[in-house]
Amino acid sequence: MDWLLKLAFRQIIERGSLIIRSPSGQTLSFGDGQGPPVGIRFTDRMAVVALVLDPDLKLGELYTDGRLIMEQGGIYDFLRLVHDQPAALRKPLLGRLVDRARLALRWLSHSNGAARSRRNVAHHYDLDGRLYDLFLDEDRQYSCAYYETPEATLEEAQRAKRRHIAAKLALRPGDRVLDIGCGWGGLGLYLAGVAGAGEVLGVTLSDEQLATAQRRARESGLEGAVRFEMQDYRAVEGRFDRIVSVGMFEHVGLHNQRTFFEKCKSLLADDGVMLLHTIGLSDGPWFTNPWIDKYIFPGGHLPALSELMPWIEKSGLVLTDVEILRLHYASTLRDWRERFMARRDEAAKLYDDRFCRMWEFYLAGCEAAFRWRNVVVFQLQLARKQDAAPLTRNYIEEGEAALRRAEAGSGRSAVPEGRRLASV
Incomplete structure (x- = not known):
């Protein structure tokens, strides 16, 4: 050999x-x-x-x-x-032939109906919650952070990510918000407790995430403003002034991209704004890494913009803003990997050495993909009407400044009196 x-x-x-x-x-x-x-x-x-x-x-x-x-x-x-x-x-030639076959056959493995979506989510997100405490920030943000400076800590960068997303939503007092794929509840709690949303509904398919999100809502005193439910996005009903989805679209699957955007349009108010934050590919459609699909995120798919735009256009939604976060996830994964490796012995006690090697490879491989390959994060702002979002991007910086003041608890608050989240 x-x-x-x-x-x-x-x-x-x-x-x-x-x-x-x-x-x-x-x-x-x-x-x-x-x-x-x-x-x-x-x-x-x-x-x-x-x-x-x-x-x-x-x-x-x-x-x-x-x-x-x-x-x-x-x-x-x-x-x-x-x-x-x-x-x-x-x-080698055989490897290139395997790639072509995977690209041609990728449609066969991404039919994520409601039952399969639930199983896929449970595979990853219903692991022992103590595992995520080993490497995530204190708010359990399990998506790309936003590093405003190279020296920012993981906690600072995740707080900046929540702030950046909230500012892009251009929230108005009392707005009703839908958070699709709410995770452990951190963003929903921030939108209600700091950013001034009137009512937030967060939906997830993970039992572990739901239990934690509901507990956090109770402990923060925001139960009246934030509600977390076990629900597939396809089953959500009602109208929402704002819709946000962070790190969930990757799990929708190729077959359901059109369904996702059509559903979001039906849920979005006429003057509503939506922010979609998703991992994607910068150089065109490709197949899901087979190791990631088999062991980490079954049923997942990273879209290219050229795949998304036809479905956005056909749904009737208007693309009002696009931002590409290029290396932010590489920095996020670096911090996660270093924290995980520093507490690897604790992870081995929860699972075993084989599991630890698998997760080390997952974190290292994903960091490498974001740092040296074609993987980025898209933030797409969508609306039903051209004039739903401000005409210039100045409002984002202004909104972030107001949210910083609200977080600090001084100056003019971005949240109605009595509704600030003390833990943020």
Whole structure:
């Protein structure tokens, strides 16, 4: 198998220093020798074959199963070395054929009906809540943060994300808000407790998230203003002045993108505004990473703007603003990964070492994708009418300034008297 390793990695590694110990015991070196060396070891011959034939799926599986072992550096160091090469990753012919087949067949695996959506959500979000406490911020924001400065802490960046989204919603006193995919309730509580929403309904398909969100609403004294329910977005009824959805659209699936936008239009008031925050691809449609789809987010799909725009247009919604958050999620995942690794022993007590390797690869792989590949975050502002949103973007900065004052509890508040969330 040594010849196969040489054939594969000589095409990929031009700079840096990669040292591979093969199952035969031979040591192979690749790159120009510059920089800190990264060393890996394969435990068996079939591990080499698997990686060469299908790296998108097998790299994560081999690391998780302990068949690819890091001997110098960590798995993130290996991913950084592989991605940070002068030329794009070169796959062998068979690998390129596998990619084409996955792209052609991706429609078959993304039919997320109500029952399947519930199972997909439970697979990831109904894990032991103590796991998320190991690496998320204190508000349990499990989506891309907004780093206003490179030195911002995770807590500061997540607070800035809530503030940025609330400002883009251009909330008016008493507005009724729908939060699709409300997570553990942090954004809904912020919109009601700081941003001045009159009523917030948050919907989720996760039992664990729902229980936490409802408890937080009770403890904050905002039960009258915020309501969290177990409900599929397709079953929501009523009209809302504002709709927000953060980190949920990735789970909608290819088949349901049109349904999602048509449903949102039916729920949005005539003068309403919607903010959709979703991971996406900057260079066109592609298939979901097979390892992520199998082990982390089953049924998930990252859309390209070219996929979204036809459904937005056909739904009758108007696109009023677009912002691309390019490297913010890379920084978020860096912070999550470093916190997770610092408390890895605690995660192993909740689950086991194999689970920890899987989650380390998940966090490291996603960070690499946002830092060096084509993965970004889209924030799309949508409305039913052209004049629903302000004509210039000045209102965003002004809104953020008002929200900062409200958070600090001084100056002119962005929330009606008696409705400030003390924990924010």
